Amino acid sequence: MLTFIFLCLASFAAGFIDAIVGGGGLIQTPAILIILPDYQVATLLGTTKIPSFAGTSIAAWQYSRRVQLNYKLLFSIATVAFLAALGGSRMASSLSNHILKPVILLLLIGVAIYTYANKKFGQQEHNDKIPAHRLWYGALLGLIIGFYDGFIGPGTGSFLILVxxxxxxxxxxxxxxxxxIVNLATNLASILYFSSTGHILYQYALPMAACNITGSFIGTRLALLKGNRFIRIFFLLVVIGTIIRFACDLY
Known part of the structure; x- marks a missing residue:
């Protein structure tokens, strides 16, 4: 019972944070690795994809009702990210992530400094007219982030927001x-792979999903209510937390 309670609390917090600025996996993934240490890492990663997908679905639905989406842009990036996440999930059980973590740590420190120093970052009005070369950059980064989400996962939402x-x-x-929306595609790809290889513990995944949905619903409503300035502050807090988390893992 305590195992279920702690996993559900972690999933609720993950859904809340992920709905606002991404990065919910930084809570959910370490929690399940600590609470269920006797299972394979690939199985635990696969299990977290169910609640992540459920919570992200609720957030995406709420955002789509209030925010105008660029579906052409979404289709190109989400498709690339989906295919990359399949490849990342396939490699999750066989490759180490020790090489990636120092790179991610340095990247996040740079993101935190830039976001804090540039007060107008993410505050400008939305513009649907995106130059063609930027679409290619977005697709390339979607490929990299999609692979990362399938392979490791935590922090994917924050990286996507940055892109x-x-x-x-x-x-x-x-x-x-x-x-x-893009994160939905990467989560779906991971679920398809992990479920086909028997790497999902549904007895934990389903109650965690219910709690993640609840946290996501509350987080999305709060983000829509408070707007860009609130999200920027929350984004900084999550990035700083991510930096601390990765630094602890490394040192």
């Missing part, structure tokens, strides 16, 4: 909305 802001010129609210 939609820094590369594609969106504000935080629109970037959060678009990132949710």
């Amino acid at each position: 939609f802001i820094a590369i594609l010129g969106q504000d935080f609210l629109h970037a959060s909305a678009h990132a949710k």
Whole structure:
């Protein structure tokens, strides 16, 4: 019973944070690795994809009702990210992530400094007219982030938001909305792979999904209510937390 309670609390917090700025996996993934240490890492990663997909679905639905989406942009990036996530999931049980973590740590430190120093970052008005070369950059980064989500996962939502802001010129609210759709695609790809290889513990995944949905619903409503400035502050907090989390893993 305590195992279920702790996993559900972690999933609720993950859904809440992920709905606003992404990065919910930084809570959910370490929690399940600690609470269920006797299972294979691939099985635990596969199990977290069910609640992540459920919570992200609710967030994406709520954002789509209030925020105008660029479906052409979403289709291209989500398709690439989906295929990349399949490849990442396939490699999750066989390759180490020790090489990637130092790179991610340095990247996140840079993101935190840039976001804090540039007060207008993610505050500009949304613009649907995106230059063709930026679409290619977005697709390339979607490929990299999609593979990362299938392979490791935590922090994917935050990375996607960064792409939609820094590369594609969106504000935080629109970037959060678009990132949710792409994250749905990567989660779905991982679920398809992990379920086909027997790497999902449904007895834990389903109750975690219910709690993730609840947290996601509350987080999305709060983000839509408070707007860009609130999301920017929350984004900074999550990035700083991510930096601390990766630094602890490394050192």
